[in-house]
Amino acid sequence: MDINEVKDRVNIEQNREVIDTVQQQLLREKLFKVTISITIKTIAIFLLLIFFYLANTLQVDQFILDGVNKAYIDLEGNDKSRLITFSLEGVASDLKEGNYSSARKILKELPSSHHKDWFVLLTHLGLNDFDTSEEYLTKIYDQTDHVYHNELDYEFCLKYRVIHVKSFYDEEAKTYLGKIGYE
Amino acid sequence: MSFFSTQSSLSSKDIVHFVSQNIHLKKCVRTLYKENYTLVEVMVLKMYGTKLDAEDVFRYALSKVIWLIQEGKIDDEIELRTYIYTLSRKLWVNTLKKKNNYTYYTSDSYHENFNAQLLEDIPFKEDDLYLHKEFSETYKNCKPLEKRMLINKLFQYWKTKTSSSLPKMSV
Numbered sequence: 404m405d406i407n408e409v410k411d412r413v414n415i416e417q418n419r420e421v422i423d424t425v426q427q428q429l430l431r432e433k434l435f436k437v438t439i440s441i442t443i444k445t446i447a448i449f450l451l452l453i454f455f456y457l458a459n460t461l462q463v464d465q466f467i468l469d470g471v472n473k474a475y476i477d478l479e480g481n482d483k484s485r486l487i488t489f490s491l492e493g494v495a496s497d498l499k500e501g502n503y504s505s506a507r508k509i510l511k512e513l514p515s516s517h518h519k520d521w522f523v524l525l526t527h528l529g530l531n532d533f534d535t536s537e538e539y540l541t542k543i544y545d546q547t548d549h550v551y552h553n554e555l556d557y558e559f560c561l562k563y564r565v566i567h568v569k570s571f572y573d574e575e576a577k578t579y580l581g582k583i584g585y586e
Numbered sequence: 587m588s589f590f591s592t593q594s595s596l597s598s599k600d601i602v603h604f605v606s607q608n609i610h611l612k613k614c615v616r617t618l619y620k621e622n623y624t625l626v627e628v629m630v631l632k633m634y635g636t637k638l639d640a641e642d643v644f645r646y647a648l649s650k651v652i653w654l655i656q657e658g659k660i661d662d663e664i665e666l667r668t669y670i671y672t673l674s675r676k677l678w679v680n681t682l683k684k685k686n687n688y689t690y691y692t693s694d695s696y697h698e699n700f701n702a703q704l705l706e707d708i709p710f711k712e713d714d715l716y717l718h719k720e721f722s723e724t725y726k727n728c729k730p731l732e733k734r735m736l737i738n739k740l741f742q743y744w745k746t747k748t749s750s751s752l753p754k755m756s757v
Contacts, residue, residue: 418652418656
């Protein structure tokens with residue numbers, strides 16, 4: 404091997420060093436991608452399990468009842484109108500008993516208020532009218548100074564979505580004609 | 587020549603241009619590595635090699651192709667993929683021949699990226715991969731030295747090596 408060949412081979416070795424660096428970098432990137440992929444899959448599975456758990460255990464009536472219990476109606480403190488306050492109490496009572504149609508009738512007569520928005524949201528949720536309840540959900544969410552704005556936390560929204568998805572399933576279940584074969 | 591848009595937009599022509607100018611070397615190597623490694627790996631694995639063999643062959647072939655561009659011995663008329671594949675295949679076949687373990691693959695010699703004619707213009711020795719491994723080891727041992735001294739040291743080493751039988755390198 405003459406001196407020129409040694410020079411050439413040194414240059415080739417320098418190139419190989421660059422290749423080694425790039426190879427290590429690609430390997431690190433590959434590992435990072437694998438880690439990210441596993442993490443995302445784990446989170447997805449975890450969320451799916453939460454969803455299935457909630458779908459199985461969540462009761463719409465109980466969810467609405469919890470919502471009613473969050474209402475801040477104070478008979479003594481509300482000095483606007485006792486009649487309105489009593490009406491809202493009536494709506495709350497109807498919602499607690501599951502009389503959503505009756506609650507809707509009372510709400511129609513009441514003037515706009517933060518309490519009304521909250522009850523309309525819950526009432527239409529009970530009536531499976533997601534268009535209207537969604538409308539009020541958005542309204543409360545957008546108004547940062549709304550009395551019930553802070554009630555729309557992640558837990559509430561997640562449960563709301565689960566009920567929404569469950570409502571599709573329930574509708575499908577009603578139209579399932581499998582039982583006819585046994586009659 | 588849109589260099590910063592995407593990886594795939596770096597064509598063979600762009601790479602030859604950048605490497606011959608000695609700019610964006612890492613970016614070029616990255617593209618060549620990503621686009622050609624699997625091709626070489628499949629070839630080596632098909633011909634009784636391991637993944638480690640494939641890595642050795644590919645790294646040397648790639649470093650040699652880059653050097654050939656730097657020396658102006660490769661222009662952009664032929665795809666770099668053809669150079670890398672042809673050189674890798676030749677290196678691996680020679681290694682197998684040395685091991686007396688070479689089974690001729692007719693189908694592989696007609697591979698779209700194999701061009702035996704290229705090898706006629708490339709400075710190439712029969713036992714190039716073996717020599718490279720030896721040299722690489724010695725180079726690593728001498729590495730902290732300044733380049734001129736490093737070359738002299740390696741030259742002295744190889745001179746002694748060819749005159750005697752493989753002395754142990756001490757730096």
